[in-house]
Every structure is written in C-alpha cells, then in structure tokens.
Amino acid sequence: MTDKTFNVGGVSKTKGQYKVRFAGDMTRVKILAKTDTDINLVELPRAMTKGELVVHLKTTDLYQNPEYAAAIDAADAKYNAAGTVKVKGTAPSMDAIKARAKTAQPA
Numbered sequence: 001m002t003d004k005t006f007n008v009g010g011v012s013k014t015k016g017q018y019k020v021r022f023a024g025d026m027t028r029v030k031i032l033a034k035t036d037t038d039i040n041l042v043e044l045p046r047a048m049t050k051g052e053l054v055v056h057l058k059t060t061d062l063y064q065n066p067e068y069a070a071a072i073d074a075a076d077a078k079y080n081a082a083g084t085v086k087v088k089g090t091a092p093s094m095d096a097i098k099a100r101a102k103t104a105q106p107a
Contacts, residue, residue, distance in 0.1 A: 009053040010041035011068045018071035020057065022050055040068070051079040 008023040014036045054075045062068045
C-alpha cells in the first residue's frame with residue numbers, strides 16, 4: 001500500500017454508483033464534475049492516507065446518508081481489510097509439475 005496522503009476526501013456518484021474520492025485539494029471538484037454527479041468533498045483536519053481518510057469519513061455527516069455509507073464501508077473493506085496478504089511466489093517449473101503427476105498416478 002502507498003503512503004500517499006490527501007487533504008480532501010468525500011463521495012461522488014459515477015455511472016449510477018457511489019464511490020469514495022481522494023484529492024489533494026478542492027480543485028478536484030472541477031474534474032469530477034465532468035463525469036460525476038452528487039459530489040460531496042470535505043476538507044480534512046490533516047493530511048491522511050486512504051485508510052485513515054475512510055475511517056475519518058465514518059465520523060462525518062456524510063456517513064449518515066445510507067448510499068454514501070455503503071460506498072464508505074466498501075472503501076473501508078478495501079483499504080483497511082485486516083488479514084489480507086498479497087503473496088508473490090514463483091510458478092512451479094514444468095519438471096516439478098511432471099514429477100508431481102508421476103507420483104500421483106495409481107499403480
């Protein structure tokens with residue numbers, strides 16, 4: 001996960017679906033207005049990471065709206081999910097696969 005921080009956060013509706021938005025400043029509204037509707041961004045008390053921002057949104061008035069709350073909860077699951085681990089491994093070699101197949105064959 002990245003350590004990038006944001007000063008503005010909120011919710012907007014794009015293609016019929018609400019999403020949590022992250023921004024450096026309020027000029028993001030101009031960009032969102034081209035494609036999104038129902039744009040609600042708030043200035044944050046301090047710069048925050050995405051995970052911190054989502055937790056903060058749960059304490060604001062935005063969380064009182066059920067549609068916004070669903071988007072905020074989805075973002076919380078995405079950015080603050082406990083126990084999620086991405087594993088990068090090496091693919092087994094062809095020889096290892098063949099050896100495994102030979103040992104698994106019935107006699």
